[in-house]
Amino acid sequence: MSESVAIVGAGVAGAAAAVRLAERGIEVDVYEAVPEPRPIGAGLLLQPTGQRVLAAMGLLDGALALGTRVDRLFGDTPKGRAVLDMSYRRFHPEAYGLGIQRGALMGLLWGRLRDLGVRWHCGAAVEDFQQDDRGVTLIRAGGGTARHAALVLANGSFSKLRQSMHVRQHARLFPWGAVWTVLPAPEGFPQIELRQRFRSASQMLGLMPVGQATRADNQRGINLFWSLPVAELTGWSTRLGLDRLKHQMSGLFPEVAPLIAGLTDPAQLREARYADVWMQRWHDRRVLAIGDCAHGMSPQLGQGANMALIDAHELAAEARGAWPQVFERYTRRRRAHLRFYGQASKGLTPMFQSHAVLAPWLRDRFFGWGGRLPYIHQQSIATLAGYKTGWLWGQLKL
């Protein structure tokens, strides 16, 4: 029997877990469905937590060279009422967010995987698995099998493999999604803050500087995010059309006009759907779920990729002895942090993406005002920075 651990999915969670485990001398096989992984995906805000994990992998300098420092998050209404105003400096004088293109981050992780000599099977979708007391058998699309000592599922929110774990769980498609793209930053466009504009909770535009895709590319980008109900997402370009969409964007936030001048083809906009994933625990004997597969959430709090990096780091920290015990200890170690962010995401997202009236009204009246109180500001920024493990107290130690 192969003693190696199988990781299914080479996104942020799977690639980072493979790196951290391989660094500890553990043999790893990565199975990725896509025949040729390409550097695509939304711009990500890497929090101080995610940055710490990248530093531990020796990848932070590379990420800083490609990404852009984000010092502040600011959101307001068309009437100019500030809803969110958070500066990382208030969390720690040296703290900042790092806006980076997902492709740039993946390039760094995949490069490290190659350097470590991790076996990587592309175009290798895994359809099912069976486990017994001594290992796990993967069943590949097309019928081949592979035997491993343990299995880490990192194949995203919509994983079907997760359902073969004997763990209480549910995954609910969030009723709102988004279209997004990365556009070249026009001359003089602000590049140090994450900017959001809301009308109630039914319209939201987000802009975030995300740096460049590769070292060779000297064009710095801005990630543009436009919230849409899932029911309107499919076929939006024929129903709504690009011109009307751009009109809605500049109606909400006129300053976006020079940026969206570069948006000329509906194909530039990618659709994003997300699911709330809940699991009673993340392990089932020799199988563990990590990343979005284990705890997918809406991107409103900007935590998904950070959580994936932390999962990988904490798994490697527990990786000694028999796998069922490693996975059990991992679940205990991650519980408070993941539960807090799952609850915070569920509570906050309808205030920013929904047809609700009362929740955004309260948000507009009280968030800006509350945020000026030092305690509330401190708690909000600690939440954004990714460190909280409970509503009243508790801080993640990485």
Ligand SMILES: Cc1cc2nc3c(=O)[nH]c(=O)nc-3n(C[C@H](O)[C@H](O)[C@H](O)COP(=O)(O)OP(=O)(O)OC[C@H]3O[C@@H](n4cnc5c(N)ncnc54)[C@H](O)[C@@H]3O)c2cc1C
């Ligand atoms: C619009 C948007 C904005 C976001 N913004 C932020 C942000 O600012 N900050 C942040 O931290 N997070 C953000 N996120 C969330 C973040 O992108 C995700 O949480 C993170 O990428 C999850 O990584 P993952 O590896 O768990 O899953 P995924 O990235 O979904 O990777 C899963 C991988 O598994 C592979 N796979 C699937 N099924 C199989 C199979 N059967 N066999 C083999 N391989 C398979 C897939 O091809 C894929 O490569 C955002 C998400 C969206 C949609």
